[in-house]
Amino acid sequence: MKTNVIIIHTSTIVCEGLSFILQKNYQCDCKSYRTLDEWTQPEALQKPLILVEDIIANSAAYLKFMESANTPTSISITHNQNTTTPYNILINASEASIYECLDKYFVASPEQKEEAEGLSKREIEVLIEIALGYSNKEIADKLFISTHTVMSHRKNITNKLGIKSISGLTVYAIINNYINTDQIVISDLI
């Protein structure tokens, strides 16, 4: 169950930065837009979480949208140091305080958490190396971790996915686009 997140901010740097931080820590689909017009608001997106630049948030067009829409959760990205409501993120907020603000929108019930629980970022890194055919030792060296840690990750990956063989894990990596299939020959890997 991935949360849909919409970022509306004139700065590309803010959009990309926020998108990266969110996807690093939460199960979510992020889309960013420079202006409200760019976002055509497809109906398929049900109750997305919206992170919006404060100027845009205060615009008439946006206020109108909020009234008509199904009251999605909207959080302002602001320069204003004085605002500390749960619906604001400071532009120069630390990563920790960003998470503090957003945690409540993503923390799920234990059941949802189990359903949403995919691989962690580290596990995906290990998965990619497994799929590319590297040994445990080679993966350990590449990622600067111990062989023991690599084996732990492999065990967790197998338990989470229900896939054990290298070929099987490779298939999983390919269909989830963890491997760029333009650069490799699939027949070699599987």
Next chain:
Amino acid sequence: MNKFSRKDKVFDLLETNHHLLPVINRFGLGLGNKDKSIATLCKEKDINAEFLLLIINTFNNEEYFPEDELKAFSPLLIIDYLRKTHIHYNTYVLPKLQQLLHQLIKSDKTESKELLIIEKFYHKYKTEVLLHLKEEEELLFPYITKLINGTSRKDYSIHTFEKEHTNVDTKLKDLKSLIIKYIEPVYDQYICTEFLITLYDFEKDLNDHARIEDTILIPIVLDIERENNEN
């Protein structure tokens, strides 16, 4: 769970567990035998009734596995049953899986790459299974036969074979996980259902097959080798 006995009829057998059909076919028991009991049929067709009953009872009930009774039979009888099982896999099950997978891919109108990758994975799995069966047919079974007949090489033992024996059940489980959990269902669901059911039945049969090999056949052979070495 009730055990089948010599007095039972084929119809009652199948009513209790229709998955026994391929198993009784391997013995050449056949259908169209009206109400003849297993005892009568085995006598008519020169089949070892005790062995047949043991095999169908162990297949029907996973918890029932009387090792000592099974080990009392000649390995040649066991090999004969296993050989017939291989024929079933080679001529029916594997081609059926292949065909269903092919149909599944054709039913996908989006022509997604996912199913094509699954096909490549299945191909790898199939190659492993065929190799496993080939090793048994060309190496293991002839060796055991020679051993029984007293014409085997002195320097060859079953351990030589065991080291290289491939493990086939991992990829089958992976295939199930991939199809059930991760592939987008852009295909015909009925074809996929049939594919999965065939796969599940194959898995159960393979496990049964492996159990007989590992727990009965190999230990018998080890005993014979030990006896030979002592003499």
